[in-house]
Amino acid sequence: DQQVKQNSPSLSVQEGRISILNCDYTNSMFDYFLWYKKYPAEGPTFLISISSIKDKNEDGRFTVFLNKSAKHLSLHIVPSQPGDSAVYFCAASVRRNTGKLIFGQGTTLQVKP
Amino acid sequence: DTEVTQTPKHLVMGMTNKKSLKCEQHMGHRAMYWYKQKAKKPPELMFVYSYEKLSINESVPSRFSPECPNSSLLNLHLHALQPEDSALYLCASSLDRGGKLFFGSGTQLSVL
Numbered sequence: 760d761q762q763v764k765q766n767s768p769s770l771s772v773q774e775g776r777i778s779i780l781n782c783d784y785t786n787s788m789f790d791y792f793l794w795y796k797k798y799p800a801e802g803p804t805f806l807i808s809i810s811s812i813k814d815k816n817e818d819g820r821f822t823v824f825l826n827k828s829a830k831h832l833s834l835h836i837v838p839s840q841p842g843d844s845a846v847y848f849c850a851a852s853v854r855r856n857t858g859k860l861i862f863g864q865g866t867t868l869q870v871k872p
Numbered sequence: 873d874t875e876v877t878q879t880p881k882h883l884v885m886g887m888t889n890k891k892s893l894k895c896e897q898h899m900g901h902r903a904m905y906w907y908k909q910k911a912k913k914p915p916e917l918m919f920v921y922s923y924e925k926l927s928i929n930e931s932v933p934s935r936f937s938p939e940c941p942n943s944s945l946l947n948l949h950l951h952a953l954q955p956e957d958s959a960l961y962l963c964a965s966s967l968d969r970g971g972k973l974f975f976g977s978g979t980q981l982s983v984l
Contacts, residue, residue, distance in 0.1 A: 763914075793972065802876070802962050802975030803915065848914060858903055858928055858969035862914035 762786045763851050765863035772870050778836040780866050782849030785830065789851040793860070794823060794834045797846045806847075807834070839870045878963050878976035886984055887953060893979045895946040895963030903969040904946040906938060907962040909978070915962055921946060922969040953983045 764783045772778045780794075790811040795803035809816040809823045809832070816823050822835045836843055849863040876897045885891050895904065903922045907915040920928035921940040929938075935957075937949040946963055960980050964973040 791970070795975075800977070800980075802878075802964070802977050803973075805972050805974065808972060852970055858905065858920040858922065858966075859917055860970075860973060862916075864914055865912075 761864075762789075763849055763861050763863040765847075765849055765866045767866050768864070769867040769869070772839045772868065774841055774870055774872050775838045778834075778839045778843065778868055778870065780834040780836075780847050780849075780868065782832045782834075782863050783830060784832075784851050786851070786853065787830065788853045791852045792823070792825060792832050793850045794821075795848045795850060795862075796843075797848060797865070803848060836868075839868075841870050841872050844868055844870050876963055876965055876974050876976035878961075878979050880979060881977065882980045882982075884982045884984060885950065885953065887955070889953075890949070890951045892950065893948040893961055893963075893981075895948075895965075895976055896944055897965040897974070898944055899965065899967075899974065900943075901965035901967050901974070902943060903966045903971070904940060905964040905966075905973065906936075906946070906948050907964060907975075909960040909962060911959075919948075920969065927969065950981075953981075955983050957981070958983045 793808040794806040797803045807821045825832045846865045848865045850860045879894045906918040909915040918932045919938045924940045939947040960978045962978045963976045
């Protein structure tokens with residue numbers, strides 16, 4: 760049972776345009792959501808998070824949107840840069856203090872110069 | 873210092889070997905984690921330590937034995953592994969349990 764799903768395995772975007780990565784979840788108890796970026800042979804790097812009490816969080820070029828009724832979140836990267844090319848993982852947890860983070864399958868983003 | 877350091881970076885071991893993976897952080901984090909990641913799959917939680925006590929074991933086989941000697945160190949002892957245990961083993965830490973995780977670069981393990 761995959762509780763966090765990233766249905767697009769890959770995404771290709773032109774430099775300077777917007778990248779939109781999507782994530783769906785099934786467990787309505789999730790109350791904390793995070794996005795991680797991963798380069799080959801490196802560990803995931805934290806990008807941005809959002810609590811279920813919010814519907815938007817912004818940090819520089821990165822914005823995460825949460826739609827609780829649709830159980831959907833998205834990561835917007837504007838403008839996209841070639842250095843953003845990586846695998847992006849969506850993750851979620853039930854009650855922020857459990858420590859159990861469940862990851863989606865990942866989306867490989869390629870930003871073309 | 874915002875790093876989680878894992879050693880070794882690569883490890884090849886036979887099914888009868890005993891080896892250990894090491895993880896260290898000096899950020900004052902009180903929660904530490906072991907994750908396993910197979911190729912083209914998401915990381916999967918194995919263990920969570922909170923304040924040096926094991927708080928989550930995701931039904932991991934006993935051939936994997938975690939140890940948290942102090943708040944900065946986390947070990948994963950390996951014994952009698954199977955070839956299907958070959959994977960990238962990631963250590964992570966967070967200020968407290970459930971917070972934002974900082975990951976190390978991982979140990980790429982191959983079991984022959």
